[in-house]
Amino acid sequence: MNTTMRKRYSSVMFILALAATLLAACSGGNGGNGGNGTTTDPANTPNDTGSTTPAVTTPATPEKPAPSKISIITEYSTGWPPKPDWAVWKWLQEETNITVEQQTFASPESLALAVASGEMPDIMHVYPGEVAKFGPQGAFLDLSQHMDKMPNVKAFLDSNPEFLTRVTQPDGKIYNLINSGGGAGNQLVWFYREDIFQKHDLKPPTTWDELYTVSKKLKELYPDSYPFVFRHGIGTLNTFGPSFGIYPEYFRDPSTGKFRYGANDPSFKTMVTQLNKLYSDGLFPPDWLSMDYKSWTQFMTTNKSFISVQYVGQIEIINNQLTEGKLKFMAPPLGAGDKAYLPKATEDFGFAVSSNTKNLDAVLRFLDYMYSPKGKEVQSWGREGETYTIENGKKKFLPIFKEANDLRREVGIGTHGAYGLLDFDAWIALVKEDEKEPYIESQKYSYPLAPSLPNLTKEESATIVTQTDQLFKHYSTSVSKFIMGETPLAEWDAFVSSLNQYGLPQILETYQTADDRVKK
Amino acid sequence: MNTSIFRKIRRDRAFLVLLAPALIFYILFRYVPMFGIIVSFKDYNLFSGIWKSEWVGLRYYKMFFDNPDAFNIIRNTFLLGLYKIIFGFPAPIILALLLNELKMKRYKRFVQTVSYMPHFLSPVVVAGILVMILSPSTGFVNQIIQDMGFEPINFLQKADWFRTIYVSSEVWQEIGWGSILYLAALTSIDPQLYEAARMDGANRWRQMWHVSIPGIMPAIVILFILQIGKIMELGFDKVFLLSNAATYETADIISTYVYRMGITSANFSYATAIDLFMGIIGLIFVYSANVISRKLGDTSLW
Numbered sequence: 135m136n137t138t139m140r141k142r143y144s145s146v147m148f149i150l151a152l153a154a155t156l157l158a159a160c161s162g163g164n165g166g167n168g169g170n171g172t173t174t175d176p177a178n179t180p181n182d183t184g185s186t187t188p189a190v191t192t193p194a195t196p197e198k199p200a201p202s203k204i205s206i207i208t209e210y211s212t213g214w215p216p217k218p219d220w221a222v223w224k225w226l227q228e229e230t231n232i233t234v235e236q237q238t239f240a241s242p243e244s245l246a247l248a249v250a251s252g253e254m255p256d257i258m259h260v261y262p263g264e265v266a267k268f269g270p271q272g273a274f275l276d277l278s279q280h281m282d283k284m285p286n287v288k289a290f291l292d293s294n295p296e297f298l299t300r301v302t303q304p305d306g307k308i309y310n311l312i313n314s315g316g317g318a319g320n321q322l323v324w325f326y327r328e329d330i331f332q333k334h335d336l337k338p339p340t341t342w343d344e345l346y347t348v349s350k351k352l353k354e355l356y357p358d359s360y361p362f363v364f365r366h367g368i369g370t371l372n373t374f375g376p377s378f379g380i381y382p383e384y385f386r387d388p389s390t391g392k393f394r395y396g397a398n399d400p401s402f403k404t405m406v407t408q409l410n411k412l413y414s415d416g417l418f419p420p421d422w423l424s425m426d427y428k429s430w431t432q433f434m435t436t437n438k439s440f441i442s443v444q445y446v447g448q449i450e451i452i453n454n455q456l457t458e459g460k461l462k463f464m465a466p467p468l469g470a471g472d473k474a475y476l477p478k479a480t481e482d483f484g485f486a487v488s489s490n491t492k493n494l495d496a497v498l499r500f501l502d503y504m505y506s507p508k509g510k511e512v513q514s515w516g517r518e519g520e521t522y523t524i525e526n527g528k529k530k531f532l533p534i535f536k537e538a539n540d541l542r543r544e545v546g547i548g549t550h551g552a553y554g555l556l557d558f559d560a561w562i563a564l565v566k567e568d569e570k571e572p573y574i575e576s577q578k579y580s581y582p583l584a585p586s587l588p589n590l591t592k593e594e595s596a597t598i599v600t601q602t603d604q605l606f607k608h609y610s611t612s613v614s615k616f617i618m619g620e621t622p623l624a625e626w627d628a629f630v631s632s633l634n635q636y637g638l639p640q641i642l643e644t645y646q647t648a649d650d651r652v653k654k
Numbered sequence: 655m656n657t658s659i660f661r662k663i664r665r666d667r668a669f670l671v672l673l674a675p676a677l678i679f680y681i682l683f684r685y686v687p688m689f690g691i692i693v694s695f696k697d698y699n700l701f702s703g704i705w706k707s708e709w710v711g712l713r714y715y716k717m718f719f720d721n722p723d724a725f726n727i728i729r730n731t732f733l734l735g736l737y738k739i740i741f742g743f744p745a746p747i748i749l750a751l752l753l754n755e756l757k758m759k760r761y762k763r764f765v766q767t768v769s770y771m772p773h774f775l776s777p778v779v780v781a782g783i784l785v786m787i788l789s790p791s792t793g794f795v796n797q798i799i800q801d802m803g804f805e806p807i808n809f810l811q812k813a814d815w816f817r818t819i820y821v822s823s824e825v826w827q828e829i830g831w832g833s834i835l836y837l838a839a840l841t842s843i844d845p846q847l848y849e850a851a852r853m854d855g856a857n858r859w860r861q862m863w864h865v866s867i868p869g870i871m872p873a874i875v876i877l878f879i880l881q882i883g884k885i886m887e888l889g890f891d892k893v894f895l896l897s898n899a900a901t902y903e904t905a906d907i908i909s910t911y912v913y914r915m916g917i918t919s920a921n922f923s924y925a926t927a928i929d930l931f932m933g934i935i936g937l938i939f940v941y942s943a944n945v946i947s948r949k950l951g952d953t954s955l956w
Contacts, residue, residue, distance in 0.1 A: 243917040250700055250922070267920045272701035360791070368899045420790040420808050423898045489701070599919060604723050607906065610899035618811065618900065635722060 202496035203233045205255035207248065208551035210238035212427070213539070220546030221520070222553075225512045230503045232496050236551065249273045254488035256497050259551040260310060261483050262300075262587070269309035270592035275487040275494075278308040283498045286506035287311060290555070299652055300482075304591045311501060312484035315510075315556030316548055318446070321479035322373045323576045325449050327440040328462040338462075342377070342408045342469040345441070349417040352440055362418045363439035365430035368610045371405070372477060373443050376581040378405045379471030383609070384645055388582040393645045395638055397609055398630045401470040406626075408469060409617045423614060431455070446576060450537060450569045463572035466579055475581040482586060483550065504554025514557035516545060531564055538564040588648040598644050601637030608636050694927035700920075714927035723906070731907040731932075734893075735885035737821045743881055745825050746832030747874060751862060753833065754840045766837075769830025780823060781895035785810060788819070810896065813903040820896060820905075824889075835877070836870055843869035875947050883940035886932050908932055 210216065216236050223234045237255055239245060248254050249268050258274075268274060281288045291298045294314075301308050326338050334355060339345040345362070352361035364370040371382045380396040387394045396402050412418055419425065419433070433439040435455050441464070449461050468474040485504070487497050503509040515522055515529055522529045531541075538561055541547040548556055562573060590598075612629050615621040621629075663670065694714055696707040718724055749769065756762040772780070787793045788809040796806040809815045847865045856864065890909035897905035908928060916925020 243913070246917050246920045249920065252700075271699050271920070420806070421811065423811055423900055424785060599921060600717060600721060600915065600924070603915060603919065604721060607723065607902055611902045614811075614900040618808075620812075620900075 199231045199496075199499060201231045201233070202493055203235065204257060204491075204493050204496050204500060205235045205237060206257040206259065206551050207237040207239060207245075207255040208259040208549070210240070211542075211549070214542035214546075214549055216546070216549070220549075220552070221516060221544075222513055222546035222549070225517065226500075226503070229508065229512060230499055232500055234500075252490065254490065256488055256491045256493050257500065257551070258486045258488065259483060260486045262310070262589075265310045265486060266590060266595055269303065269307070269486075270595070272489055273486075274309040275489045275491065276307040276309065277311065277487065277501075278302075278306060280494075280498055284502040284505070286502045286509075290505045300586065300589075301484075303589050304648070304651060310484050310486040311505070311554065313481050313550075313554055313556070315481075315514075315558050316553070316561070317479045317481045318558055318573060318577075319479075319548070319561060320481060321446045321573075321576050321580075322443055322477055323446045323449070323572050324441070324443050324464040324466050324476075325461045325572070326442075326464045327459055329459040330437075330440050338464045339441075339467045340465065342405075342467050345467045346408065346411055346415075346417070349412060349441065350415060353415070353417055356437070359438050359440070360417065360419045360433065361439060362412060362441045363425075363430060363433045364418070364422065364443050365425040365427065367423045367425065368614055370443065371613070372585070374405055374409075374469070375402070376475035376477050377466040378402065378469035379473075379475070381477070381581075381585040382613075383585065383606075384587060384642070385585040386583055386649065393642050393649060395633070395642060397613065398633055398638075403623075403626050404470045406613060406616045407623060410619055410623065413617055414619055434461075446572050447538065449572055450565065451539060453569070454537065463575050465575070474579065476576055476579040478581045478584040480584040480586060485551075485554070501554070510553075510555040510557055513553040514547060514555075514560040516547065521545060521547075529560075529563070531560075535564055537566070538562075540564070587645060588652050590644065590648050594644050594648060598637070598641045601641055605633065605636040605638060605641065608632070691926060691930050693923050694930050696923060698923040698926075700922075710923075714924045715931065717924060718928055718931070723911075726903070727906055727908055727911050730904055731886055731888065731909075733904075734817060734820060734888055734907060737817055738824055738888070739881055739885060741821050742825045742828060742832075743878065745829045747836055747870075749829055750833040750836035750840060750870075751866060753837060754866065755858065755862070766830065766833075770834065771830070772827040773831035775827065777889055777891040778895060780827060781892055784819065784823060784896065811898065811900040813901045813905070816897070816901045816904045820893065823892070835873060839870040839873040840866060871951075875951065879940060879943045879947060882943040883936050885939055886936050 208216065216238055218236065220236075223236070227233050245258065245260065245264055245268070248258075249271075254273065265274065277284075277287075291301075297312055297314065301310055301312055303309060330336075330352070331338060334351070336348055336351060337344075339348045349361040353359060364373075366373070375381045375396055378401040380394075380399050380401050382396040382402060384393060384395055386392070413420075413422075430442075430444075431452070434442060434452050437459075449463065453461050466474040466476050485501060487494075487501075491497055504513065518524060518529075520532075521535070522531045524530070535541055535544070541561070541564060542549050546552050548561060562570065565573065612621065612632075616623060616626070616629070690704075693704060693707070695709060695711055696704070697710045697713075698704065698707045753762055753766060756765075787795050790796050790806045790808045795809070800806055807815070809819060843865065847869070848861055851861050851865050886908065888907060888909065890913065893905060893907055894910050894913065897910065912925045912928055915921050916928075
């Protein structure tokens with residue numbers, strides 16, 4: 135009778151995963167779809183949904199495809215929880231005769247467990263990190279073998295060599311297709327409370343020193359406020375970094391083209407010093423490391439905070455909740471160097487296909503449609519009369535859609551998995567006239583490069599996987615302690631040299647090798 | 655009397671049926687998965703399967719010990735487990751002894767119920783409560799501290815506080831539940847012993863010291879040995895939910911590390927290697943505790 139009957143989740147889940155793999159290995163003897171990339175001929179793949187149409191042997195008849203059903207797994211967003219009756223899936227069904235069953239990731243390990251059990255949905259909406267983890271293991275289908283069935287995808291990749299580079303693995307395989315067009319919505323921007331600043335005759339800060347003095351002023355005026363608020367904990371440094379001319383972690387230096395680590399740059403120290411100053415004077419909330427979206431919203435809507443960084447769409451969302459006052463876009467304050475930047479917004483997520491999918495034909499049709507001009511139009515705008523009308527030759531959304539976010543919430547437009555190519559004009563069409571400024575202004579401050587990493591070979595990623603975790607842990611612990619003043623800044627040099635002990639040179643060298651290989 | 659095995663089975667069939675569910679559970683979920691430890695010696699590929707994966711020997715064990723954080727993680731796990739035993743083990747015994755001295759039946763039952771209620775709270779809920787009440791900007795603990803004229807303490811973002819918070823919340827959660835067993839042991843003590851002690855002029859304190867405690871000693875020893883075995887085995891969920899970048903120094907334990915490296919990074923071989931290593935350490939602990947207790951007294955697990 136012991137008190138702790140609870141078992142560690144990790145071990146239980148691992149055991150379950152193992153058991154599932156064993157079962158899968160036993161029962162799937164004649165699946166013949168191992169990790170060797172030898173896929174069965176799609177034309178002969180029996181159709182699960184029991185369609186009555188005789189198997190189409192020539193896939194070159196796109197007019198009347200057999201009805202099929204595929205499953206897709208995507209993130210779960212609390213802002214726009216997926217609904218089975220989202221119109222995006224209906225349109226897709228009308229266009230391609232494919233019914234989509236959408237599942238969502240319950241937690242960070244969901245994908246790992248799905249892969250480990252072999253019970254993968256047909257399509258998985260994944261990030262490059264996950265592709266690097268599971269692709270070489272054989273979880274995902276090599277799409278480069280199937281380009282002949284996806285002429286639109288091929289055309290898209292051929293006309294966008296940058297995308298082709300990002301999805302091509304060192305051995306030439308393609309495990310994922312990155313989405314495109316929604317990137318500007320992922321832009322992180324600075325903004326401030328225009329009315330409060332005007333009331334006290336304050337100017338929005340243009341440098342980090344001014345950010346400090348203005349915040350100090352505001353704290354005097356509103357003693358129980360935290361003038362500056364941000365909610366991604368240590369990850370927010372990725373947004374602050376470019377105003378000091380760097381990204382905090384691995385990135386390609388725009389001037390030299392070489393891979394670097396931001397945290398050992400002198401500008402990074404300047405940034406930490408500034409944040410430490412703000413923290414010591416109580417100018418941002420002491421629980422910044424555990425701030426979530428809800429408490430961030432509370433700070434913003436109850437006049438507790440006046441300056442923030444967040445996704446560009448949040449300005450409008452918060453403005454709609456404010457009873458009085460207005461948030462306004464703010465140029466990033468300069469911290470170091472000669473120009474203050476914002477991080478370059480990118481989309482790096484996209485589709486990957488399960489290597490043991492039983493609906494290969496339908497899956498390829500799904501992907502091809504998503505990257506076709508027709509698919510782009512329908513998945514971005516919807517249907518005339520249903521979501522938009524045409525006025526003076528221009529599409530206009532129906533008045534039931536009040537803000538851009540309604541498109542996601544009500545019909546699923548622009549949500550993960552529901553588009554391959556997005557027409558961003560559709561999105562911006564719903565942004566109110568006076569809320570468009572941040573979208574346009576932010577483009578002027580975009581950092582020349584996104585912090586994207588080159589694809590590694592299986593051996594390369596195996597050599598650095600533990601170091602990457604150690605280094606990240608060391609980085610985030612040390613930096614948060616410097617910011618909170620628990621480690622004096624005098625010990626900064628010791629921190630910088632300790633990075634090498636955690637394998638930094640090896641990681642950088644690995645990325646550099648991979649990057650040079652791509653450039654060749 | 656040479657009863658054949660079949661006759662024995664026939665005779666005890668009712669008991670065997672009763673035993674079956676537990677037996678099946680252990681075979682299915684404790685023994686069959688043990689086969690999985692083989693992946694810790696292989697470069698396990700999910701799609702090639704266990705047999706076809708390449709044999710790499712002790713590579714993953716070496717990898718763990720080459721990790722500069724390994725010592726820190728083992729130390730954190732060990733210290734957290736040790737503190738949990740130091741503070742968490744005697745607490746239910748004391749509570750049980752105190753409850754045993756209570757004369758008011760109703761009050762006793764009330765205290766018992768209230769004290770074991772937290773055991774049924776999910777760690778997620780407990781972590782949520784802790785984050786709320788300990789928040790430096792909105793939590794009431796810090797409001798009291800401020801009202802008394804002190805500076806607020808940023809409890810959850812100070813590495814020094816992590817163990818205190820974790821261990822005390824564990825004690826709070828488990829004290830009542832843990833005392834049930836000792837209370838049961840206390841009721842089985844022969845009342846004549848107390849009478850005899852009273853005749854000899856022992857006060858209540860003496861009675862507790864010389865009758866109650868020796869009476870429940872076997873239970874204490876057995877539970878202690880079992881606890882020792884679990885010293886490295888801490889609830890993953892609460893630690894995971896209460897830790898953040900600022901407290902990794904004390905809050906990163908084996909199970910959170912295994913979760914990060916093994917489950918989310920899909921490095922199953924590495925995670926298995928670490929877990930097997932921990933299992934061996936746990937076994938050593940139980941075995942030594944058992945040996946010691948057998949030497950000192952006559953109570954032991956085997």
